[in-house]
Amino acid sequence: MTTPEHDLRAQLRRYMYLVLAAASIGVMLGRILAVDSVDMLGLEKYRRDHIAKDQAEKRKELQRQGMPADQIEATLQARQEKLERAARLRRPFLSGNDRSRWCTVRALVEDDMRVEGAPYAIDRVIQEQGWDTIDMVKHDGHLYSSKPPLFPTLMAAEYWLIHRVTGETLGTEPYAIGRFMLATINVVPMLVYFWVLGKLLERLGGTDFGRVFVMAAAAFGTFLTTFAVVINNHVPAAVCAMIASYAAVRVWVGDQRPWRYFVVAGFFGAFMVADELPALALFAALSVALAWKDPRRTLLGYVPAALVVAVGFFATNWIAHHSLRPPYMHRSQTDPDDNWYAYTYQRNGRTISSYWLEPKGLDAGEPSRATYALHVLVGHHGIFSLTPVWILSLLGAGVWLVRPGDPRRRWLALGVLAVSAVVIAFYVMRPQIDRNYGGMTAGLRWAFWMAPLWLVAMIPGVDAAARRPWARWLAVLALILSALSAAYPTWNPWTHPWIYDFMTYLGCLGR
Numbered sequence: 001m002t003t004p005e006h007d008l009r010a011q012l013r014r015y016m017y018l019v020l021a022a023a024s025i026g027v028m029l030g031r032i033l034a035v036d037s038v039d040m041l042g043l044e045k046y047r048r049d050h051i052a053k054d055q056a057e058k059r060k061e062l063q064r065q066g067m068p069a070d071q072i073e074a075t076l077q078a079r080q081e082k083l084e085r086a087a088r089l090r091r092p093f094l095s096g097n098d099r100s101r102w103c104t105v106r107a108l109v110e111d112d113m114r115v116e117g118a119p120y121a122i123d124r125v126i127q128e129q130g131w132d133t134i135d136m137v138k139h140d141g142h143l144y145s146s147k148p149p150l151f152p153t154l155m156a157a158e159y160w161l162i163h164r165v166t167g168e169t170l171g172t173e174p175y176a177i178g179r180f181m182l183a184t185i186n187v188v189p190m191l192v193y194f195w196v197l198g199k200l201l202e203r204l205g206g207t208d209f210g211r212v213f214v215m216a217a218a219a220f221g222t223f224l225t226t227f228a229v230v231i232n233n234h235v236p237a238a239v240c241a242m243i244a245s246y247a248a249v250r251v252w253v254g255d256q257r258p259w260r261y262f263v264v265a266g267f268f269g270a271f272m273v274a275d276e277l278p279a280l281a282l283f284a285a286l287s288v289a290l291a292w293k294d295p296r297r298t299l300l301g302y303v304p305a306a307l308v309v310a311v312g313f314f315a316t317n318w319i320a321h322h323s324l325r326p327p328y329m330h331r332s333q334t335d336p337d338d339n340w341y342a343y344t345y346q347r348n349g350r351t352i353s354s355y356w357l358e359p360k361g362l363d364a365g366e367p368s369r370a371t372y373a374l375h376v377l378v379g380h381h382g383i384f385s386l387t388p389v390w391i392l393s394l395l396g397a398g399v400w401l402v403r404p405g406d407p408r409r410r411w412l413a414l415g416v417l418a419v420s421a422v423v424i425a426f427y428v429m430r431p432q433i434d435r436n437y438g439g440m441t442a443g444l445r446w447a448f449w450m451a452p453l454w455l456v457a458m459i460p461g462v463d464a465a466a467r468r469p470w471a472r473w474l475a476v477l478a479l480i481l482s483a484l485s486a487a488y489p490t491w492n493p494w495t496h497p498w499i500y501d502f503m504t505y506l507g508c509l510g511r
Contacts, residue, residue: 013208014198017215021194024219025187028228032182035229037094037492051080091130092178095494097439098230100135100145102178104152106170109160118142120149120320127348128171134355137327137340146341148326149316150274151233158184186228189239193452194218196246200456203254204409210462213475214455217389221482222451223443226493237275237449241282244269245452248286251293253408262290262297266305274313276449277326281422285415363439365432372435373428380500380509381437381444383424386485388478393454396461403460416457420450442489442497 055076062072093099103122106113115121121142125131135146145152162177163169170177197218205211219225224238247265250256269286272279283306291298314324321327332338341356359365366372378385393416400413427446428435438445465471488498496504503509 009208010202013202013211016212017194017198017201020212020215020219021191021198024194024225025191027220028187028190028225029183031229031491032179032187035092035094035179035182035491037091055080092175092182093130094230094492095440096133096135097494098232099131099133101147101152101155101231102170103131103133104145104147104149105156105159106131108153108156109163110169110171115142120144123345130174131171132347136345136354137330138343138345138354139321139330139340143345144320144327146327147233148274148313148328149320150313151236153316155181155185155231182229182231185231186235189236190224190228193224193239193242196242197452197455200246200249201459203249204456204459206460206463207466209466209472210459213462213466213479214458217458217479217482218451218455221387221389221479221486223387223445223448223486223493224451226442226486226489227445227448229491230493232445233275234445234448237272237279238451240268240272240275241279241449242452244272244282244286245456248289249412249456252289253406253412257294257297259297259301262294262301263305265290266302267309270306270309272449274309276446278423278426278446279449281419281426282450282453285419289411289415359433359436361440362436364436366435366437367432369428369435375437376424376428376444380503381497382499383444383447385499386443386497387482389458389475389482390454391478392461392465392475393457394461395464396459397457399460399464400457409460413457416453419453423447423450440494440496442493442495443485 058076058079059072062075067075093102103125104120106125107115107122108119113124115123118140121144122133122136123143126133126136126143133145136143137146138144158181159170159177162180166173166177168177194215197215201211201214205214224235227235244265247261247268250261251265265286269283273283287298287302290302317324317326323330327340330338330340336342341354343354344351345354346352355363366375375381377383384391397413397417400409403409424447427444462475465475485498489495500509
């Protein structure tokens with residue numbers, strides 16, 4: 001039975017959750033409204049070729065007209081500025097990674113970008129200034145995004161409505177349309193993410209400090225908010241993982257078995273896998289746990305909901321590529337016909353080879369698996385070095401494992417640890433070409449989707465720290481360092497982590 005004091009404290013905590021979530025949402029929206037990129041290489045080439053030629057011809061014309069030298073220079077300067085503005089070298093899409101999905105969206109919706117007989121082909125889109133991408137594959141004579149097509153197809157539905165209502169395109173209004181869609185696709189789901197986390201905190205938390213700390217970590221101490229300024233698969237996968245985990249926890253820990261929890265867990269668990277293939281580990285764990293609790297509802301509620309997403313995933317893949325495997329799985333080293341990454345293509349009259357024939361920098365992969373594992377965990381892209389709040393998650397899982405009492409929480413901790421170990425081992429054991437930390441990125445982005453699991457596991461760890469002043473201060477320090485890492489790539493998450501940059505500055509960095 002709750003007391004008035006207990007109810008008041010719970011209400012106060014909810015207000016604090018709301019304030020933290022609101023601040024985080026505001027930061028994400030502010031960064032989306034400011035997001036901008038200048039194609040410096042394209043600008044230099046444009047200046048060197050087109051503008052330089054135009055300036056030379058215009059100079060000769062003005063000299064023939066007898067214009068004074070100082071007026072000629074002023075006229076040429078004004079003309080150069082006008083030409084640079086017309087070049088549209090600025091864009092709100094920060095990397096070839098996110099532009100890859102945006103290209104698919106344009107190909108699906110805009111009539112003049114559509115390729116007859118290949119609705120997902122991006123051949124025409126990439127010919128436009130500022131719409132290049134290295135995340136492409138080629139088969140059947142056409143270029144395609146290397147990303148699974150389900151997510152861009154859902155994006156295209158929103159874009160179709162915007163295009164039909166306004167008459168504008170991502171080519172004519174990239175900032176207005178792009179920023180609006182970033183807010184709806186990333187920020188609105190993150191609001192749901194915070195709301196669901198608040199419900200989990202109230203159910204699983206034991207102290208006021210622990211609950212508020214975990215919400216603060218979610219709001220400012222993970223890379224999900226960092227990546228809210230770009231289209232990516234990690235944010236939606238994490239949101240789906242949070243929702244699916246909440247539904248499963250209600251069944252597993254709360255002993256509540258309404259049909260809706262099984263349906264929600266099945267649908268969002270499957271969508272999580274559609275966004276992050278290694279999330280199959282969590283989906284398998286959820287399937288076993290729910291089947292153990294209630295085989296009938298799992299079979300009749302969970303499985304059909306998951307099949308809806310599975311059908312969408314494979315159907316869009318078949319329509320796009322006439323294959324059930326997503327594009328990134330067509331990278332055979334023995335069958336040239338099944339290596340979609342080995343190709344050349346034409347762009348504005350130039351023949352260009354696939355970037356992936358000779359990847360550079362981190363994209364070439366770390367030769368040493370041991371070195372890769374070190375940097376993945378505690379090195380320049382380290383899960384624990386960049387975001388040390390996850391150390392509290394290890395502590396929390398340990399608390400649940402050894403604490404006497406409810407065995408369901410012990411199984412919950414084992415599940416989090418097992419899924420985490422499987423996913424991290426999967427990436428460490430990949431071939432060299434895939435041991436690249438996700439390329440130039442602010443952190444090990446393939447681990448971002450596991451944030452909901454680690455936040456849940458963090459709860460008992462921070463509750464334990466709350467009872468000791470020195471431990472509270474260490475937890476706060478871990479949060480400061482984690483927030484530092486998340487905020488370091490202020491404008492663009494497709495940049496190196498601060499530890500990587502610092503090691504480069506010291507001259508001690510090996511890949």
